[in-house]
Amino acid sequence: MAAMSYLVHSEEDRRHLLEAIGAADIEELFSSIPASLRLEALDLPPGLSELEARAELEKLANENRVPGCTCFLGAGCYRHHVPAAVRALVSRGEFLTAYTPYQAEASQGTLQSIFEFQTCICELTGMEIANASLYDGPSALAEAALMALRLTGRTRILVSRGVHPQALEIVRTYASGPELQLECLPLHEDIGKTMAGVSSLDPAVGAVLVQQPNCLGVVEDLSHLAAAAHAVGALLVVSVNPSTLGVLEAPGRLGADLVVGDAGVFGNTPSFGGSSVGFLACRQEHLRQLPGRLVGQTVDRDGRRCFTLTLQAREQHIRRARATSNVCSNHSLNALAATIHLALLGPEGLRERGEICLERAHHLQIELCRQPGVRPLVTGPFFYEFALDLPVPARDFCAEMRGRGIEPGIPLETLEQGQDPVLEHPRPNALVVAVTELNPPEALAAYLEYAHEVLLLLTEKRECL
Numbered sequence: 001m002a003a004m005s006y007l008v009h010s011e012e013d014r015r016h017l018l019e020a021i022g023a024a025d026i027e028e029l030f031s032s033i034p035a036s037l038r039l040e041a042l043d044l045p046p047g048l049s050e051l052e053a054r055a056e057l058e059k060l061a062n063e064n065r066v067p068g069c070t071c072f073l074g075a076g077c078y079r080h081h082v083p084a085a086v087r088a089l090v091s092r093g094e095f096l097t098a099y100t101p102y103q104a105e106a107s108q109g110t111l112q113s114i115f116e117f118q119t120c121i122c123e124l125t126g127m128e129i130a131n132a133s134l135y136d137g138p139s140a141l142a143e144a145a146l147m148a149l150r151l152t153g154r155t156r157i158l159v160s161r162g163v164h165p166q167a168l169e170i171v172r173t174y175a176s177g178p179e180l181q182l183e184c185l186p187l188h189e190d191i192g193k194t195m196a197g198v199s200s201l202d203p204a205v206g207a208v209l210v211q212q213p214n215c216l217g218v219v220e221d222l223s224h225l226a227a228a229a230h231a232v233g234a235l236l237v238v239s240v241n242p243s244t245l246g247v248l249e250a251p252g253r254l255g256a257d258l259v260v261g262d263a264g265v266f267g268n269t270p271s272f273g274g275s276s277v278g279f280l281a282c283r284q285e286h287l288r289q290l291p292g293r294l295v296g297q298t299v300d301r302d303g304r305r306c307f308t309l310t311l312q313a314r315e316q317h318i319r320r321a322r323a324t325s326n327v328c329s330n331h332s333l334n335a336l337a338a339t340i341h342l343a344l345l346g347p348e349g350l351r352e353r354g355e356i357c358l359e360r361a362h363h364l365q366i367e368l369c370r371q372p373g374v375r376p377l378v379t380g381p382f383f384y385e386f387a388l389d390l391p392v393p394a395r396d397f398c399a400e401m402r403g404r405g406i407e408p409g410i411p412l413e414t415l416e417q418g419q420d421p422v423l424e425h426p427r428p429n430a431l432v433v434a435v436t437e438l439n440p441p442e443a444l445a446a447y448l449e450y451a452h453e454v455l456l457l458l459t460e461k462r463e464c465l
Contacts, residue, residue, distance in 0.1 A: 067270075069443040071407040074385045074434020075215065075415050076137070076164050076262075077270045080243065080353070081437055082337075083344050086267045090337045110332065111307035115295045117263075117279075117335040120342045124245045125259040126252025127281035132293035133335040134327060137262030138167035140278035141239045142174035143291045143325055144258040145207050147282070148235040149180065150289050150324070154206030156181040160194040162214025163239065165419045171209065189423055192218040192378030192387070198228045205232055211239045212251060215415065215422060216378055216432065217385030219248065226255025241265065242279075244383050246350030247358060258282050266345075267337030277334035288314065291325030353437055357384035361435035364444050368433075371455055377412075377423075377430050385434040387412065392458040394431040400454040406447055409433035 009017070014026075023029040030038065048056065067079060090096065094109055114132045121130035134140040145157050157175060159168055161184050168184075175182045185208075188195045194210055201208070208229040213219050222238060229236040235257040243265040251259045264276035282290055288311070296310035316323035345353065361384040368374050373391025390397055394411035401408040412430035416422060435444070 067407060069438055069440055070405055070446060072409050072433050072435060072439065072447065073407050075410045075432055076166070077273055078241075078243065078265050078434060079270060079436055079438050080265055082267055082269060082341060085344060086337050086340045089340050090267075090333060095333060095336055108307060111295050111309070113336045113339060114293070114330075114332060115297055115307050116343075117339045118295060120339055121242075121263070121279045121281050124242050124250065124342075125240065125256075125261075125281045126250030126254075127256075127259050128252075128284045129287050129290060129294075130279055130281040131290055131330070132295055133263070133330040133332065134278035134280060134292055135331060136264070136274060136276040136278045137239060137260060138164070138170040138278075140260035140262075140280045141167055141209065141237065142171045143327065144237045144260045144280055145171055145209055146174060146178075146180075147280075147286070147289050147291060147324070148207035148237055148258060151286055152206035152233060152235060154204055154234075155179075156183070156202065156204045157207045157209065158183055158185050158201065158205050158234075160185045160208075160210040160214065160220075161187045161420075161422050162192070162194050162216065162218065162220065163209055163211045164215045165416050165422065167211075167239065169419060184420065187214070187216070187218075187378075187423055188380075190378060191380040192216045192423075193220055193380050194225060195221075198225060201228055201232045201234060203232045205229075205234045207237055208234050209237045209239070212248070213241060213244065213383045213385065216380075216387040217382040217434075218378060218380035219383060222251055222254040222256060226257075229257075230255070241383075243350075243357075244354060246347070246352070246354040248354075248383070252281070252283075257286070263335065263338040267339070267341035268334055275331060275334055277331040277338055287311070289324055290314065292327045293330050354383075356437045357435060360384070360437075360439060360441075360444060361386060361433075364433070364435055364439075364447065367444075367448050368451060371452060373455070373459070377427065384436060385432065388431045388433065389427065390429045390431055390455070392455065392462065393428050395428075396458055397431065397451075397454060400458065401447075401450055404450045404454070406450055408447065408451070 018025065018029065067073065071079065117133060118130040122128060134143060149155060157180060159171060159182060172182055185194050185198060187193060208225060210220055210225055212222060226236045236255060237258045237260065238251040238256040240251050240259055240261045242261050242263055259281045260279060262276050262278055268276060280290065280292065293309060294311055295307055297305065297307055300306045312318055314324045316326055316328060365386045368388060369376060375389050377387035377389045398408055398411060409431045412422060412427050412432055415432060
């Protein structure tokens with residue numbers, strides 16, 4: 001009986017429900033589900049008391065390693081300093097809710113914070129319209145690809161190999177349902193930019209997807225890609241790391257038609273990969289095909305400034321199967337954190353943060369390439385992430401460095417996870433390293449010291465074999 005107190009329905013409730021729908025028992029209710037997809041029982045351990053459960057969870061939590069200044073992991077999930085004011089403000093009761101307003105008469109404070117987020121994204125990306133946020137950067141990229149095809153009336157997508165392999169898989173999944181064609185543009189083997197095949201695109205192409213900087217850290221030539229796409233009537237979709245936009249030119253000013261990204265680099269922490277906050281920005285002429293929530297600024301009958309959810313006829317709760325997307329929510333709290341952080345940074349602070357990251361990353365890359373056998377994997381210009389070709393397997397290097405308290409980066413083959421390689425040939429010695437303002441000079445010095453030691457050790461082991 002004690003266990004029943006944790007269940008929503010009693011046995012009598014179940015009997016009434018089954019009678020109402022005309023099913024004799026639970027087995028008949030689920031008979032439409034094939035037996036091969038059903039579990040007879042869950043293999044769960046015995047239940048725990050609250051005290052025991054808390055102790056078990058604390059034991060598991062203590063096994064986590066909190067990354068410090070000697071963490072150089074990146075590959076789409078980056079660590080940045082988040083001012084204490086961000087957490088203090090988003091924790092206020094007025095904001096701390098996962099609920100997303102559907103109605104135009106929702107709280108003016110919530111709508112204004114979303115409008116401010118949209119404004120920040122437009123200013124960062126050089127675009128005219130931005131939505132109220134999406135789940136994350138990769139899902140925003142997939143939504144933008146479908147949006148571009150709706151706008152062009154075509155069914156073919158070209159994706160740069162410089163797009164993060166996992167984001168590419170999400171785009172591929174989105175495209176598989178409506179049976180859209182997806183092809184990949186290779187990276188130049190030497191400089192790491194999206195170049196091969198771009199000068200002569202097929203007129204059937206509707207969307208060209210590229211990442212800036214790409215997954216090897218290389219800064220792409222967006223103007224060249226935009227010209228190639230526009231020459232055949234396609235749209236250029238750019239997935240940008242917005243943290244770089246204090247230094248790099250906004251994609252919208254370089255010819256991008258749709259700009260997406262992940263604003264988790266502002267006000268949010270990696271948190272095992274999420275939750276985060278994606279965004280999608282476009283030009284005014286493409287507004288009607290923009291997926292997700294959109295907050296507009298207007299005036300009420302007394303002439304006072306106010307905000308409202310607008311153009312909702314695009315959305316599935318009104319348009320149903322003909323909606324622009326099945327996105328039904330947005331990450332308002334994460335977007336608010338990003339907005340507050342951007343307001344605290346301001347244009348100068350964002351530029352300064354970007355310059356610190358850039359300078360430290362280039363210093364570390366130059367010094368590492370002075371180690372015997374270490375060279376840049378590609379020679380294209382990079383921002384605060386770069387790829388190295390080591391004289392030893394990257395996995396072995398990472399394991400040894402990790403044993404010395406340093407997370408040195410991510411092996412490229414781990415990033416690829418068995419999918420198509422970023423470059424034409426597999427690179428087991430390739431390592432992707434990210435440097436942010438959270439990696440001070442002493443952390444860079446420690447990296448260099450241990451890298452020298454580990455490379456000597458692994459090289460000697462290999463020679464002995």
